[in-house]
Amino acid sequence: MTGNQAIDEQAVRNAAGAVVDPALNQPLSKLEMVGQVTAGPEGVSVEILLPMVPAPQQQEREERVRQAVTNVAPSAAKVEITFTPRVRGRETGGTLGLRVKNILAVGSGKGGVGKSTIAAALACGMQRAGARVGLIDADVYGPSIPHLFHVSGQPEVIEQPGPDGTVIPRMQPHVSAGIKVISMGLFIKPEQAVVWRGPMLHKALTQFFKDTDWGELDYLIVDMPPGTGDVALTLSQLVGLAGAVVVCTPQEVALLDAVKAISMFRQVKIPVLGMVENMSGEIFGRGGAQQKAGEMKVPFLGEIPIDAAIRIQGDAGAIPELYAENSPVRQPLMNMCETVALEIAQSLMADGTPQLPTLEIL
Ligand code: ADP
Numbered sequence: 048m049t050g051n052q053a054i055d056e057q058a059v060r061n062a063a064g065a066v067v068d069p070a071l072n073q074p075l076s077k078l079e080m081v082g083q084v085t086a087g088p089e090g091v092s093v094e095i096l097l098p099m100v101p102a103p104q105q106q107e108r109e110e111r112v113r114q115a116v117t118n119v120a121p122s123a124a125k126v127e128i129t130f131t132p133r134v135r136g137r138e139t140g141g142t143l144g145l146r147v148k149n150i151l152a153v154g155s156g157k158g159g160v161g162k163s164t165i166a167a168a169l170a171c172g173m174q175r176a177g178a179r180v181g182l183i184d185a186d187v188y189g190p191s192i193p194h195l196f197h198v199s200g201q202p203e204v205i206e207q208p209g210p211d212g213t214v215i216p217r218m219q220p221h222v223s224a225g226i227k228v229i230s231m232g233l234f235i236k237p238e239q240a241v242v243w244r245g246p247m248l249h250k251a252l253t254q255f256f257k258d259t260d261w262g263e264l265d266y267l268i269v270d271m272p273p274g275t276g277d278v279a280l281t282l283s284q285l286v287g288l289a290g291a292v293v294v295c296t297p298q299e300v301a302l303l304d305a306v307k308a309i310s311m312f313r314q315v316k317i318p319v320l321g322m323v324e325n326m327s328g329e330i331f332g333r334g335g336a337q338q339k340a341g342e343m344k345v346p347f348l349g350e351i352p353i354d355a356a357i358r359i360q361g362d363a364g365a366i367p368e369l370y371a372e373n374s375p376v377r378q379p380l381m382n383m384c385e386t387v388a389l390e391i392a393q394s395l396m397a398d399g400t401p402q403l404p405t406l407e408i409l
Contacts, residue, residue: 090125156304190232
């Protein structure tokens with residue numbers, strides 16, 4: 048024990064560990080969320096490891112820990128609670144040599160509902176909260192990610208040492224706003240897209256996973272082509288997915304397409320994480336997706352209003368601006384990111400493992 052004799056580090060650790068996480072509803076000790084604990088004359092410091100990033104209910108989490116620690120260390124000059132991202136995931140893509148904790152697909156039943164915009168906003172929100180994020184634009188029919196992230200040109204290929212002295216050429220993803228990005232759009236001319244068939248898509252997607260230098264990632268988001276099951280099937284055969292986010296607009300017709308997308312994901316055995324209602328508001332109405340999510344028994348992941356800021360910042364390739372303090376859509380986007388991260392963490396827990404399985408790649 049250092050310094051202050053009155054404070055017992057183990058008692059502090061136990062107190063923090065007994066706190067029930069407000070989002071995951073289990074004790075922090077069971078969730079392995081208590082990191083470093085120090086107690087000294089300058090005060091007490093407790094590190095909380097976050098299994099999902101961004102984590103919902105951060106303020107409540109911090110208050111609960113602070114209260115519990117203060118109860119066992121009332122004499123502490125200061126109680127400091129810090130948070131470190133330590134995203135949990137499935138051991139996914141192992142055979143491809145990927146070191147990615149969670150792969151998630153963003154899909155829709157039809158084009159034009161804002162699927163790419165939502166995929167980009169999700170990537171940004173997670174990255175800003177401290178997660179390591181990659182984005183694969185597999186929407187060969189309308190690859191808008193290069194525009195949204197201001198990237199162009201085929202990725203550089205670098206030869207890297209492989210096992211047994213071999214040399215492996217690997218594509219270097221573009222990095223924009225701290226996100227590693229790769230897109231079908233970087234490899235094809237727009238007029239070529241229509242002739243792409245299943246086997247070509249399969250090959251390209253396989254290469255995106257296998258031959259790209261992703262490094263270690265917490266979340267790898269795949270922007271899917273709308274409707275078609277080809278890419279979803281490839282994806283489900285290649286990697287174990289954390290799940291799919293289905294984006295739709297609130298009108299009844301669009302919801303029917305979303306229902307088809309959900310069935311398609313279910314058919315290829317990709318779990319559906321839930322539905323996002325985009326462009327919610329006066330023009331298209333609101334609430335339809337939430338109701339449909341209930342009927343389809345999938346979680347509702349939030350509603351993003353129809354707002355000129357989204358189109359303007361998207362056109363300008365400035366998606367991070369949507370998270371600026373004065374952005375009118377910052378809060379709904381943050382809520383969506385938190386809900387998606389939470390759904391992933393909860394689905395890991397629901398897999399029957401009493402504790403979240405850890406893929407330690409730190
Ligand atoms: P998809 O990937 O489904 O084809 P996009 O993400 O390319 O759709 O979005 C289509 C258009 O709608 C883009 O111009 C985009 O900026 C705009 N958009 C997307 N979501 C919103 C929103 N919530 N409010 C206003 N415009 C939006």
